[in-house]
Amino acid sequence: MASLDEKIAAMKAAKAPPKRHQEEHYSQAQHAWRMVTELVAGLGIGFGIGFGLDSLLGTSPWLLVLFTMLGFAAGVNVMMRSAKEIQEKRLAETAEEDEGNTHGD
Numbered sequence: 532m533a534s535l536d537e538k539i540a541a542m543k544a545a546k547a548p549p550k551r552h553q554e555e556h557y558s559q560a561q562h563a564w565r566m567v568t569e570l571v572a573g574l575g576i577g578f579g580i581g582f583g584l585d586s587l588l589g590t591s592p593w594l595l596v597l598f599t600m601l602g603f604a605a606g607v608n609v610m611m612r613s614a615k616e617i618q619e620k621r622l623a624e625t626a627e628e629d630e631g632n633t634h635g636d
Contacts, residue, residue: 562613562617565613566610566613566614569606569609569610569613570603570606570607570609570610571606572606573602573603573604573605573606573607573609574599574602574603574606575602576602576605577598577599577600577601577602577603577605578595578598578599578602580594580598580602581594581595581596581597581598581599581602582595584598
């Protein structure tokens with residue numbers, strides 16, 4: 532019975548439709564927007580903190596510039612981590628597909 536279940540599962544996997552190009556493109560667009568949002572959020576938060584501190588301390592525009600730069604750096608850092616995470620996920624998926632192809636023969 533177990534071997535019959537394995538054969539049925541193998542047949543279903545073989546007949547599974549390939550991933551459509553539109554779905555892949557949509558996924559890439561999601562990742563791109565995520566990265567843009569992270570960068571803009573870093574800039575916005577840095578700008579807000581710098582503007583607030585400049586208003587309180589009267590050091591205009593020095594803290595605004597400083598914290599905007601720090602916000603940009605933080606945004607880029609988060610973007611790079613997201614890109615690395617996405618790359619590792621894709622490499623793991625590719626490795627699984629390759630492993631499945633070698634064992635399926």
